[in-house]
Amino acid sequence: MIVTLYVPGKQPMSFTSTSHFGDVTGGRIVPRLHKVAEQLGCRPSLVDVIAIDHGYAMLAVFDHDGQLNELAMKEFVRLTRATIDPEDEADQLHGPVLTLTLED
Structure with missing residues (x-):
């Protein structure tokens, strides 16, 4: 599993994890x-699942008002193949975002 932390204003930080951040089922x-909460700097009850499907999970801090996270938004589009409007506040991601992806 590849874990990538997206923090606004910084380059993404990726590392490989066996099952530290999650388990794989089907x-x-x-x-x-x-x-995940430890990496995002919040309580587990504030972890928000942004997107999850076969091979990936994307998580953030619920209702975070921090800096816009443009790199995480690009990764969201790449993973989900969804279209978003970066100017629409409902489509914006703020603060730290963590992705978990299965290795190819």
Whole structure:
């Protein structure tokens, strides 16, 4: 599993994790919220699952008002193939975002 932390204003930080951040069941990642929360700097109850499907999970801090996270938004589009409007506040991601992806 590849874990990538997107922090606004910084380059993404990626590393490989065996099962520290989540388990894989049927090709889907089941995040371990307490470990994700440590990386995001919040309580586990504030971890928000932004997107999850076969091979990936994307998580952030619920209702974060911090700096716009443009790199995480680009990764969201790449992973989900969704279209977003970067000017629409409802489509914007703020603060730290963590992605968990299965290795190819």
